[in-house]
Amino acid sequence: MSDRIHATYWVETAFPLQQAAEVLAGEQSSGTFISLPGETPELKARHGAVVEHIEELGSVDTPSLPDAGVPKGETSPKWRRAHVQVSWPLDNLGPSLPNLQATVAGNLFELKQFSGLSLIGLSLPPAFRDAYPGPQFGVAGTRKLTGVEKLPLIGTIVKPSVGLSPADTAAIVRQLAQGGLDFIKDDELQADGPHSPFAERVDKVMHVLRSHADRTGKMVMFAFNVTGEIDEMRRRHDLVVEAGGTCVMASMHSVGLPGMTALRSHSRLPIHAHRNGWGVYGRSPHLGIDYKAWQKFWRLAGADHMHVNGLRNKFCEADESVVSSAKECLTPMFEGEGRGCEVMPVFSSGQWADQAFDTYAALGSSDLIHAAGGGIMGHPGGIAAGAASMRAAWEGALAGLTREQVAAASPEFRQAREQFGS
Amino acid sequence: MSDRIHATYWVETAFPLQQAAEVLAGEQSSGTFISLPGETPELKARHGAVVEHIEELGSVDTPSLPDAGVPKGETSPKWRRAHVQVSWPLDNLGPSLPNLQATVAGNLFELKQFSGLSLIGLSLPPAFRDAYPGPQFGVAGTRKLTGVEKLPLIGTIVKPSVGLSPADTAAIVRQLAQGGLDFIKDDELQADGPHSPFAERVDKVMHVLRSHADRTGKMVMFAFNVTGEIDEMRRRHDLVVEAGGTCVMASMHSVGLPGMTALRSHSRLPIHAHRNGWGVYGRSPHLGIDYKAWQKFWRLAGADHMHVNGLRNKFCEADESVVSSAKECLTPMFEGEGRGCEVMPVFSSGQWADQAFDTYAALGSSDLIHAAGGGIMGHPGGIAAGAASMRAAWEGALAGLTREQVAAASPEFRQAREQFGS
Numbered sequence: 001m002s003d004r005i006h007a008t009y010w011v012e013t014a015f016p017l018q019q020a021a022e023v024l025a026g027e028q029s030s031g032t033f034i035s036l037p038g039e040t041p042e043l044k045a046r047h048g049a050v051v052e053h054i055e056e057l058g059s060v061d062t063p064s065l066p067d068a069g070v071p072k073g074e075t076s077p078k079w080r081r082a083h084v085q086v087s088w089p090l091d092n093l094g095p096s097l098p099n100l101q102a103t104v105a106g107n108l109f110e111l112k113q114f115s116g117l118s119l120i121g122l123s124l125p126p127a128f129r130d131a132y133p134g135p136q137f138g139v140a141g142t143r144k145l146t147g148v149e150k151l152p153l154i155g156t157i158v159k160p161s162v163g164l165s166p167a168d169t170a171a172i173v174r175q176l177a178q179g180g181l182d183f184i185k186d187d188e189l190q191a192d193g194p195h196s197p198f199a200e201r202v203d204k205v206m207h208v209l210r211s212h213a214d215r216t217g218k219m220v221m222f223a224f225n226v227t228g229e230i231d232e233m234r235r236r237h238d239l240v241v242e243a244g245g246t247c248v249m250a251s252m253h254s255v256g257l258p259g260m261t262a263l264r265s266h267s268r269l270p271i272h273a274h275r276n277g278w279g280v281y282g283r284s285p286h287l288g289i290d291y292k293a294w295q296k297f298w299r300l301a302g303a304d305h306m307h308v309n310g311l312r313n314k315f316c317e318a319d320e321s322v323v324s325s326a327k328e329c330l331t332p333m334f335e336g337e338g339r340g341c342e343v344m345p346v347f348s349s350g351q352w353a354d355q356a357f358d359t360y361a362a363l364g365s366s367d368l369i370h371a372a373g374g375g376i377m378g379h380p381g382g383i384a385a386g387a388a389s390m391r392a393a394w395e396g397a398l399a400g401l402t403r404e405q406v407a408a409a410s411p412e413f414r415q416a417r418e419q420f421g422s
Numbered sequence: 423m424s425d426r427i428h429a430t431y432w433v434e435t436a437f438p439l440q441q442a443a444e445v446l447a448g449e450q451s452s453g454t455f456i457s458l459p460g461e462t463p464e465l466k467a468r469h470g471a472v473v474e475h476i477e478e479l480g481s482v483d484t485p486s487l488p489d490a491g492v493p494k495g496e497t498s499p500k501w502r503r504a505h506v507q508v509s510w511p512l513d514n515l516g517p518s519l520p521n522l523q524a525t526v527a528g529n530l531f532e533l534k535q536f537s538g539l540s541l542i543g544l545s546l547p548p549a550f551r552d553a554y555p556g557p558q559f560g561v562a563g564t565r566k567l568t569g570v571e572k573l574p575l576i577g578t579i580v581k582p583s584v585g586l587s588p589a590d591t592a593a594i595v596r597q598l599a600q601g602g603l604d605f606i607k608d609d610e611l612q613a614d615g616p617h618s619p620f621a622e623r624v625d626k627v628m629h630v631l632r633s634h635a636d637r638t639g640k641m642v643m644f645a646f647n648v649t650g651e652i653d654e655m656r657r658r659h660d661l662v663v664e665a666g667g668t669c670v671m672a673s674m675h676s677v678g679l680p681g682m683t684a685l686r687s688h689s690r691l692p693i694h695a696h697r698n699g700w701g702v703y704g705r706s707p708h709l710g711i712d713y714k715a716w717q718k719f720w721r722l723a724g725a726d727h728m729h730v731n732g733l734r735n736k737f738c739e740a741d742e743s744v745v746s747s748a749k750e751c752l753t754p755m756f757e758g759e760g761r762g763c764e765v766m767p768v769f770s771s772g773q774w775a776d777q778a779f780d781t782y783a784a785l786g787s788s789d790l791i792h793a794a795g796g797g798i799m800g801h802p803g804g805i806a807a808g809a810a811s812m813r814a815a816w817e818g819a820l821a822g823l824t825r826e827q828v829a830a831a832s833p834e835f836r837q838a839r840e841q842f843g844s
Contacts, residue, residue, distance in 0.1 A: 191515065259679075
């Protein structure tokens with residue numbers, strides 16, 4: 001396998017593509033503003049980033065982003081679009097995720113040459129796998145902890161997002177556990193606010209979940225939101241472990257890559273990685289970082305579960321983007337033997353039983369967490385019926401049944417269709 | 423002063439503005455997908471985010487970002503633009519920067535209601551000032567360490583960005599120190615790669631700078647790029663301290679907020695905060711986070727110097743945006759007595775002596791680092807003449823002289839104009 005880092009960009013430029021790509025490669029490696037004595041041909045050959053491949057995609061008449069430059073004398077420029085692959089020798093930086101970010105996603109989005117630039121692909125040499133632990137639990141570890149062998153973990157989120165006291169939260173968790181959920185998470189807005197101190201929330205919620213496990217033999221996985229400063233996250237993790245909890249959650253963009261790595265190195269539990277703020281990177285087709293590339297950073301850093309949005313979600317993301325992200329989560333990051341850093345994709349947002357069918361059809365796997373809020377709590381038969389409707393749909397999807405066949409056999413799925421179907 | 427968090431957004435929406443703003447406020451506070459028993463009027467009143475103010479800015483016929491929703495039945499929607507201010511009670515989250523990020527810049531950029539959304543302003547209650555240390559050195563501490571009392575620190579960056587050995591780097595630093603520079607920094611692509619191990623680079627560079635200080639009494643400030651994992655950053659910082667160095671540098675987006683806070687709590691040196699990757703947030707006028715809002719996170723977390731780009735830079739940013747960012751760096755974050763968390767703005771990119779005049783005119787201050795690469799190293803009279811041209815320009819600007827008056831008195835400035843002027 002190559003010992004180089006490969007990154008692929010979608011670009012738009014008024015300059016000849018090769019020239020624009022060379023500027024990007026130079027800026028992000030051995031390039032200088034002016035020619036300097038130290039910038040020898042030997043140094044450039046050893047450390048310069050290389051433009052490996054350019055695939056032209058056509059052109060448009062108006063630039064997608066403002067303030068880009070045009071070639072001198074050009075009065076009616078065409079804005080060419082292309083996929084550009086650039087490679088770097090690993091030795092420019094070594095296997096360091098924070099420095100990888102500065103290299104492949106640093107000072108390049110604002111280069112004058114581009115009226116659009118998005119990092120859409122990333123391939124890393126195995127040295128990164130050796131330098132980082134990757135997910136500690138992943139799919140198999142999460143299934144083992146929850147005792148869910150075949151179906152997706154059926155999950156939900158405690159709502160209202162903020163305002164509930166620890167006792168209120170525990171009361172809702174009791175209902176959710178009794179309703180048969182496998183997985184429950186804090187909202188990302190809920191970490192350690194004065195109205196719901198983390199320690200007290202863990203205490204109250206885990207009291208409920210331990211009692212439930214004593215009675216039923218099933219320990220529901222609750223992802224406690226430990227997002228905070230490095231020491232806070234470690235302390236909060238320890239509280240969860242001491243209380244018998246089985247999962248912690250962190251918001252990726254809030255904790256940063258070194259924050260995730262630090263949490264992973266300390267953690268004895270799966271890390272549920274929340275992607276809130278992702279829209280800044282992924283909402284524009286002309287600027288940002290595609291989730292397919294971006295998630296690789298977090299998988300190496302140690303996330304076990306990663307949010308991918310859901311089919312027919314209430315946000316702006318198209319279904320094909322959601323599917324592409326989720327497939328990537330389950331695809332090994334490295335060729336050959338050894339850890340592939342696969343993580344469990346988390347589908348959520350506007351979900352109910354119905355999406356089980358297309359999610360399975362698109363993904364070809366049930367190794368995921370399927371989280372529904374209204375689709376479970378708003379089910380006319382109550383929480384247990386909501387969870388049952390999700391399981392019936394997944395059982396049916398896995399068995400190759402149609403929605404109609406499942407509806408004929410499952411009153412809960414039938415009710416869900418009546419309530420949520422359009 | 424208010425005990426609430428205020429955030430201002432630029433938005434674009436096909437929905438009535440009040441309605442769209444309420445969705446954002448609900449989503450980021452006590453809102454739920456469906457109405458739940460726990461979401462009482464009391465809870466909403468206590469924890470719901472409040473739409474404080476809407477200023478309509480006109481409308482456009484086509485949406486700026488794809489995939490936004492339109493009101494039901496609407497066939498030819500207008501896309502209204504507005505500034506929307508939303509406030510949250512501090513008690514929703516407590517004074518935590520990572521959780522503040524999830525609240526004001528979390529799951530909102532991809533809301534269906536918006537065809538454009540950017541966080542453009544942020545005002546925080548004093549509890550944040552009490553919870554975070556802010557800059558340890560800031561302007562005064564940096565001036566004291568460098569002995570530069572009135573002018574900006576005249577600085578530069580070691581180039582080529584990558585490929586130089588520690589000995590090569592030290593050789594360039596020797597020339598730069600002899601040339602009279604106040605400040606030198608690593609490139610953001612250079613941290614601890616195999617070709618330039620951090621410890622060896624510190625050793626070789628500080629040997630040069632200590633000798634220079636012994637001879638001249640002037641310790642040049644060198645910002646060593648410590649960007650990496652949390653423990654790595656601490657160890658690298660300690661190496662710099664042991665070698666007598668006076669500054670460390672970290673890439674903000676690479677280390678994350680908790681990474682910056684952890685470095686700050688450990689650090690005995692100013693932290694030079696590099697903003698590479700900023701283009702993802704700031705390049706699009708229709709999506710992202712304005713630097714005026716974003717920098718407040720990093721100032722509280724402990725940055726001492728913050729990159730703001732430069733006037734007539736080689737990137738896409740307009741001058742007024744650069745000036746606005748820099749002014750913000752020097753503006754107290756909190757009203758009344760106590761720390762204002764002012765940081766030293768760092769001007770760089772395509773700089774030479776000439777920009778001293780408009781930079782001073784726009785900023786009304788010389789409390790900044792003015793970094794030039796080609797403008798110093800490419801000066802026909804050599805590095806010392808390049809630095810002298812920058813100082814002559816700043817002396818002149820501060821004395822109210824014109825470029826022509828400075829050119830008449832300073833041969834170095836005259837030469838710079840001949841070389842770099844258009």
